[in-house]
Amino acid sequence: MGFCLRTHHLTKRYGEKAVVHDINLSIRTGDIYGFLGQNGAGKTTTLRMLMGLIRPSAGEIELFGAGLKGSRAMALERVGAIIEYPGFYLNLSAAENLEIHRRLMGMGNKECIDEVLTTVGLLDAKQQKVKNYSLGMKQRLGIARALLHHPELLILDEPTNGLDPVGIKEVRQLFLDLARQRGISILISSHLLNEIELLATRIGIIHKGKLLEEIDYEALQRKARQYLEIKVDDEQRAAYILEQKLGVTDYLVAGPGILHLYERLDQSAKVNFTLASNGIGVKEIVLSGDSLEDYFLKITGGARLV
């Protein structure tokens, strides 16, 4: 499968400070690429460069297998984007805003407007001025606009900002449908781990301007270390018994009443029996994986995502 977007040593400096440093992204056709990073990590700056809004200090961008220089316009026709904030002309209705988009994108028929408004569930509000839209509605309208000209690649900067939990779920399902049914590639930035986790087929982690890791979601799952999570009434005594009776050493007291056991993963019955027969109340034993969050914490050296 080919790449729909790649960057080579992409860098943006403001003065001395490299806000984006030597980033090599590779997004394959059909990927839902989660671009994950804390506030200020450099996500928006990277996406701005991709859309040609700011000039890279160094490096190159390759869209659909060709360099951006010279063919920017042709490449941009195949991309739909929301960068930073879904900006609209507030004095106009949703339909009028999309009409402007349609004309500037050179789309022939007008039916596409109602079509995308239906897709994002805003058809009823199409004559309303955007001034009266909530942030969540603007966000949906932004998605509608990004979809209007049938792009092959969506570049979405934190598109769930301002959506309520139901909205987030709907939009997530929409992205999945777009990727699976229409084969649209999606680059989606977020500072929310769990959001990316539920969506992405590939993940890039940016931290302080550097791309720390780029990995397929499946590979990431394999990488994550698994353990038995044991909930007991007395974790200290439980740990002592496990050491004494079973000789385990690779474990962690993860919290009050919680032990993480990194060995004997297939012997939960035996563990349970050993603890119970030594008078420990066992409430639960489950096999768990290192979450993406743990993994993220590890590679960013403890930086937390909000």
Add this chain to the structure above:
Amino acid sequence: MFSVFNTEMMKLKNTKILWLVLIGVLPANLVSLIALLPKIAPAGTPAGINLQDMFYRQGQMLTIWGPALFALMTGYIIAREYQERTINQLFSYPVARVSFLAAKLAAVLALIALTTVLSSVSVFVVGAKLVFQQHADLNVLWLGMRMNMMICALSFGTIPVAAALSMVGKNIIPVAVLGVFVTVITAIGEAGHGSQGILFPWLTPYWPVRQLAQGIAQNSGPNPYATPALVVLALTFIISLIFCVVYYARADVHSGS
């Protein structure tokens, strides 16, 4: 290109731009109608309607208010994209940034033309009535029309300055300040009737107004400063336009952050 211009005009729907046009239009119509009030000629007989005087008053009012209003219109059209955070989307289209600049300036030109036409409506209505009654000097109508066309063209000369201020400031405030400053100068300049005032580029549109008024009262002879004034205005236009083209096309876009 025409479709880009079209979208620029669409964006003005339901905006305060139309109020700005009205502010430009109403005073000019009112003062030109003042010329209809009954007057006594020096000889003691009632004077007829003087179309030339009406045009003069209309042109004067338009060239006092116009420069500031046109600057504000420019400022709004350029700066709103930053203030309403639509600039990211605008510059993501497969359209050269220079085309957007051209379309925006063309929209301003259209608004200047609209304001000028509407500001002279009452004069032309009165003129048409006189033509109908066969009292009118067609030549005066033509002179008035020419004056208004020249006001349009000359007013456009300073528009790129307003555009430059708005794109650098990403905000309408610099242009509002410019507007106040310019209006003070145009008002003082026109009140003084001095001929060198037109050297100030925002007052150059007053040149054809004063030209038309030759023979009325204190004005006589062609303005000796016309050529240098036109040179100054042309330079202002070209330099600020080049700045706009380069800046608009090259600047990093950060709005919304």
